[in-house]
Amino acid sequence: MAKRFAVYKGLQRPLTFKGFKGKFIYWGVGSLLLGLVAGSITMALVNMYVGAAVLVAIIVGGLFYTASRQKGGLHDKPEPRGIYIHPVNLKILKVYGKQKRV
Structure with a gap:
């Protein structure tokens, strides 16, 4: 009998x-x-007080930015808006229908 694992x-x-x-x-x-x-x-x-202000501003700002980005979801990707028309630059090749005979 096979073993069962949780x-x-x-x-x-x-x-x-x-x-x-x-x-x-x-x-x-x-x-x-x-x-x-x-x-x-x-x-x-510069100064101890200016450094402490920079430290607190970057930490708090970074955490708020991270929390705001998290609301978009883990797999947040930009959604393209509009209609995109890609030009066709293919040349018509008429090689496949022909066979060379000797």
Whole structure:
């Protein structure tokens, strides 16, 4: 008799972490890292308070942008609008009907 294995039903759902799903988890982590790097560089070069403001602005802005893009869906693609007519640039070849006789 064949062995029976339990099937994990959650495999067909996207990964979710703190409200972010799938690829948007990486977008959120990227905005966090970008905010930390930009804030630390600004703190070192300009001022501690300006650097903290840059850090908070980039992190909060990136997370809000990521959350707004997530509302479109995981597979958000642009939908073409309008009618597109592609010109036909094929030459008529009359080679297939003829056979060369020797």
